[in-house]
Amino acid sequence: LGGSCANLLLSHSQITRLYSRFTSLDKGENGTLSREDFQRIPELAINPLGDRIINAFFPEGEDQVNFRGFMRTLAHFRPIEDNEKSKNPTASEPLNSRTNKLLFAFRLYDLDRDDKISRDELLQVLRMMVGVNISDEQLGSIADRTIQEADTNGDNSISFNEFIKASFVLTLHTLL
Amino acid sequence: MFLLCLGISITVWFTLLFVFIIMPAVLGVSFGIRSFYMRTLLKIFEWATLRMELGAKEKNQELYKPYTNGIIAKEPPSSLQQEIQELRGSANSLRSEPEFEMADIFYFCRRGVESIVDDEVTKRFSAQELKSWNLLTRSNYNFRHISLRLTVLWGLGILIRYGVLLPLRVTLAVTGICLLLRGGVTVVLYVFRLRSYLSEKVHLMCYRICVRALTAIITYHNRENKPKNGGICVANHTTPIDVIILANDGCYSLVGQVHGGLMGMVQRAMVKSSSHIWFERSEVKDRHLVAKRLGDHVADKTKQPILVFPEGTCINNTSVMMFKKGSFEIGCTVYPVAIKYDPRFGDAFWNSSKFGMVSYLLRMMSSWAIVCSVWYLPPMNREVKEGEDAVQFANRVKAAIAAQGGLVDLIWDGGLKRAKVKDVFKEEQQKLYSKVLVGDSEDQMEDKRSEDGTPEGDESSKDPAEGQ
Numbered sequence: 047l048g049g050s051c052a053n054l055l056l057s058h059s060q061i062t063r064l065y066s067r068f069t070s071l072d073k074g075e076n077g078t079l080s081r082e083d084f085q086r087i088p089e090l091a092i093n094p095l096g097d098r099i100i101n102a103f104f105p106e107g108e109d110q111v112n113f114r115g116f117m118r119t120l121a122h123f124r125p126i127e128d129n130e131k132s133k134n135p136t137a138s139e140p141l142n143s144r145t146n147k148l149l150f151a152f153r154l155y156d157l158d159r160d161d162k163i164s165r166d167e168l169l170q171v172l173r174m175m176v177g178v179n180i181s182d183e184q185l186g187s188i189a190d191r192t193i194q195e196a197d198t199n200g201d202n203s204i205s206f207n208e209f210i211k212a213s214f215v216l217t218l219h220t221l222l
Numbered sequence: 223m224f225l226l227c228l229g230i231s232i233t234v235w236f237t238l239l240f241v242f243i244i245m246p247a248v249l250g251v252s253f254g255i256r257s258f259y260m261r262t263l264l265k266i267f268e269w270a271t272l273r274m275e276l277g278a279k280e281k282n283q284e285l286y287k288p289y290t291n292g293i294i295a296k297e298p299p300s301s302l303q304q305e306i307q308e309l310r311g312s313a314n315s316l317r318s319e320p321e322f323e324m325a326d327i328f329y330f331c332r333r334g335v336e337s338i339v340d341d342e343v344t345k346r347f348s349a350q351e352l353k354s355w356n357l358l359t360r361s362n363y364n365f366r367h368i369s370l371r372l373t374v375l376w377g378l379g380i381l382i383r384y385g386v387l388l389p390l391r392v393t394l395a396v397t398g399i400c401l402l403l404r405g406g407v408t409v410v411l412y413v414f415r416l417r418s419y420l421s422e423k424v425h426l427m428c429y430r431i432c433v434r435a436l437t438a439i440i441t442y443h444n445r446e447n448k449p450k451n452g453g454i455c456v457a458n459h460t461t462p463i464d465v466i467i468l469a470n471d472g473c474y475s476l477v478g479q480v481h482g483g484l485m486g487m488v489q490r491a492m493v494k495s496s497s498h499i500w501f502e503r504s505e506v507k508d509r510h511l512v513a514k515r516l517g518d519h520v521a522d523k524t525k526q527p528i529l530v531f532p533e534g535t536c537i538n539n540t541s542v543m544m545f546k547k548g549s550f551e552i553g554c555t556v557y558p559v560a561i562k563y564d565p566r567f568g569d570a571f572w573n574s575s576k577f578g579m580v581s582y583l584l585r586m587m588s589s590w591a592i593v594c595s596v597w598y599l600p601p602m603n604r605e606v607k608e609g610e611d612a613v614q615f616a617n618r619v620k621a622a623i624a625a626q627g628g629l630v631d632l633i634w635d636g637g638l639k640r641a642k643v644k645d646v647f648k649e650e651q652q653k654l655y656s657k658v659l660v661g662d663s664e665d666q667m668e669d670k671r672s673e674d675g676t677p678e679g680d681e682s683s684k685d686p687a688e689g690q
Contacts, residue, residue, distance in 0.1 A: 067339060070348065087344055088638050089337035092647040094655065095327065099334035123335050151327050171327065177652030180660060188322045188659065196324065204324070213325040 056121055064120065068113050078110035094175045098154045122150050152209050162203040165189055243394065247430040256439050256591070260567070263590055266375070267566060273372055302654045305329050322659055342632060346541050347639045349569045383588045387437070391587040394435035399488065401428045421496055422473050429470045438592040440467055447598035448472055449527040449557035452520055454549055457559040458623055459531035460539040461572040463586065464561055467594060474529035475519065479503060497525055513552060520554045527557065532616065533636045538571040539563050541630035542623055545616040555601045558619050560627035564593040575639070597626045
């Protein structure tokens with residue numbers, strides 16, 4: 047466990063803390079978490095995007111996540127510290143860099159992993175966030191307008207680069 | 223020869239027991255043995271913690287689990303509107319059309335991940351983690367073998383707790399329960415007029431013995447606010463022992479379901495000496511019936527105050543969860559009581575999914591002691607004139623109890639221990655977000671009204687005609 051943690055850049059105490067959180071969520075005590083274990087957290091269950099966020103923890107097609115996977119996904123959100131940048135410039139980008147955070151969010155939209163957010167995928171996420179409070183036509187027009195503004199190469203969908211540009215405001219703030 | 227020794231030691235044992243524990247319980251006086259015991263224990267714990275800190279420094283390890291060293295830089299909670307506004311930055315506030323930003327997703331993303339790392343609710347259903355060790359392995363989450371002296375002390379502790387304290391306490395508990403059962407019968411034999419006076423005395427005596435059986439060291443504050451007849455006493459719930467702790471200082475009528483077995487016997491015996499409200503399982507669902515019986519009891523001024531735990535389940539004494547509104551609808555005076563346990567001497571929380579009643583009692587009786595503080599708060603009434611409904615009244619009482627006991631005031635339902643959260647809360651979140659997207663047509667009309675705390679009233683520069 048120690049070796050693969052090196053590029054997660056989590057400190058020993060953070061790992062201990064996460065492990066005790068992992069075990070407290072693991073009601074079945076079998077060393078892995080299922081989707082039901084996540085659903086038991088009330089604040090997550092009422093989050094409109096809760097299901098998508100939970101999905102992000104599970105590798106393709108699997109129903110259980112072990113502690114390593116749990117840590118990897120959470121490591122995306124560790125606060126960026128300035129002294130890390132100068133430590134090892136030749137190493138691959140740390141998991142929690144801004145680009146990787148944006149990629150995490152991009153993947154929440156892009157369910158079929160084709161590296162594009164289609165109008166349908168955008169509509170799906172919008173529908174999850176607003177529930178029944180907005181009509182189909184209005185939601186459709188919001189989606190159309192968003193794609194119009196963000197799409198620069200005219201393929202009627204949003205690629206990762208276009209997504210980064212559309213969220214450019216965020217890359218200026220130290221988010222998450 | 224051996225039998226003689228055994229005989230003598232048993233006699234000595236029982237004499238000591240009688241003189242030092244049972245007689246004071248019966249008479250209601252105290253030798254101060256327990257507070258002396260508590261002070262000694264504290265000194266030992268402090269010494270032990272010091273040793274462990276020194277030991278940890280030598281080995282260069284971290285002793286305490288870092289609580290504040292979070293994974294996510296968590297910001298203080300603000301409303302959904304405010305956070306999304308911040309997310310979008312000031313550049314977009316000039317647009318007057320319904321706005322959606324792809325980056326809005328970050329708000330939900332961050333909230334979701336924060337709650338995965340640490341949430342306010344699930345940790346209330348398991349025992350609180352201590353910062354220092356109290357020589358009980360059951361609360362030893364992160365302390366390893368540090369020094370020989372400490373291990374010896376811990377071993378000694380086990381010997382004392384299981385060898386001396388536990389048998390002592392079990393004896394007392396059995397005595398107390400027997401008296402409780404017998405007491406009911408005895409009182410019936412006396413003259414009717416003296417019945418309530420005598421039953422009170424017997425009742426208090428039994429509870430005092432039970433308190434000593436647990437080595438519970440209780441400090442009562444503000445006793446002038448003690449609940450009076452014709453009212454309802456409301457308290458936060460951590461363990462079934464709460465009843466013993468409160469009943470030690472006054473007589474209450476209890477409310478609950480009828481059980482079978484030993485509990486059922488105790489319930490029936492208690493009813494003989496004073497009036498309690500026991501419901502059949504089928505009657506519990508009928509809220510109307512429950513309210514009527516409670517109301518009738520309260521209306522009769524000769525009957526004792528009712529003791530109710532509105533949370534409905536045991537919470538781990540770090541927070542107060544949603545109060546069920548049933549007891550607040552009756553319309554009588556409510557006497558709030560805050561109970562706070564000191565976790566250093568033994569964790570009183572009953573984790574009913576992990577431990578049954580018997581193993582819980584065994585753990586309680588083999589801890590060092592149960593130390594708690596009870597605060598009687600001034601009585602509260604529902605402000606019908608100001609249009610306060612039962613739910614608001616319940617929240618007001620809950621806030622008062624949380625403030626006094628130093629507990630976190632949560633709006634979450636204690637029933638979440640076992641049940642899933644209702645969908646209506648998710649729908650509320652969705653509604654709030656929709657308002658950010660398309661604006662609220664009522665906002666413009668309410669612009670003239672002074673702000674009453676609703677966040678959506680302020681930043682609507684949206685044109686009402688285009689709002690729909």
